[in-house]
Amino acid sequence: MRFRAKLVDIGCIQHFTRVVSTIAKLVKGCTLRLTSNKIYFILSERVANGGISIWCELTQGHFFNEYQIEGLSEEFNEIYLDVIPDNLLRALKTGQQAKSVKIKLTKKHTPCLTVEVELPSLSNHSRFVTHDIPVNVIPRRLWDDFEEPEMPDFDVSIYMPHLKTLRHVVDRMKNLSNFVVIRANQNGEMTLKIETDMASVSTHFKDLTNPDWSKDQDQSQNRNIQTDSNQFIQARIDIRKFSQFLSGQQVNPQKVICNIVDNRIIHFFVLHEDVSLQYFMPVIST
Structure with missing residues (x-):
């Protein structure tokens, strides 16, 4: 070789x-x-x-x-x-x-x-x-x-806010909790929330965009996108791993998609002109 x-x-x-x-x-x-x-x-x-x-x-x-x-x-x-x-x-x-x-x-x-x-x-x-x-x-x-992992049969898919903004929010939250709940819907809304015995803190993002997977023949098969666009789908994940993912992005991606299978898995899809990165994180049960 x-x-x-x-x-x-x-x-x-x-x-x-x-x-x-x-x-x-x-x-x-x-x-x-x-x-x-x-x-x-x-x-x-x-x-x-x-x-x-x-x-x-x-x-x-x-x-x-x-x-x-x-x-x-x-x-x-x-x-x-x-x-x-x-x-x-x-x-x-x-x-x-x-x-x-x-x-x-x-x-x-x-x-x-x-x-x-x-x-x-x-x-x-x-x-x-x-x-x-x-x-x-x-x-x-x-x-x-x-082998390349299969795209999960997600319940919601949304373009994430600017990663620098997210990183600032998550860095503050990780001082309070080990876990963060990410919630999103097909109406361009996303929420990051932590809950402890002492406090409950959440940050809300609106007017985001949801990808149209119907235009992609390879990725549009068997998608379980919610018909109710206002219904929130959520995933509870390790906040330090999430922070590590956000701070690790050095390629200044053009878009980052967040796909969530309700209470099972979260899939981040980082897209750049000549680089793509898929990052799968498991859900942490309560």
Whole structure:
């Protein structure tokens, strides 16, 4: 298996770094899936058992000037690696003003992602900084464990308010409670609420927009959207994980959709021009 990619445009280097920074803030370890046209960061915990699940998808052509991959075989032209995103982030941060950044799969004492950063120099000689990031190669028999999660059969779907505003609200609430109840309806309304023995605090958002999934043939199947647009659907979740999700968004997403299956699961869908991220959180029972 071989992999080699190169970033030259400084905007692409910084954007890719922001994507990795987002992942690093959400998880300690994940799976990096490399294909001929896309890159994925995946965490597949069992949401039903209290874990989270992440699926982040990038179109490689929007980032890399050069991109070459020779996967397991001609039939399975992919590579799956266990990585620690924070280690990759540290390497990329040294290249924020770089002339180029090369990333390749190498074999040292252990398989590594080698990040080679070419730094600008006042002389005619380039300066290079090299980082070897240990990874584990995932065998083919385990690949099926990393399939894209299905969109839940949600009861309500709504575009979220500006994340910076939400983050300020949630940061205040998390000092009072470990849990937050998110309620929304198909009439553009969302409420964040915490309840303790001492107080009940809620913040209301109105005039939001609800996505029209009927225009998307792939996502409009079997949707259980409520016919009563004023009916609120809710999910009680870990407020610190929610805060972590909000503070981790470094890519300045154009839209963030919140899908709720009543009292079962909450699904955040982060959309950007060349990046999409799905984040699944389980409901915490009372």
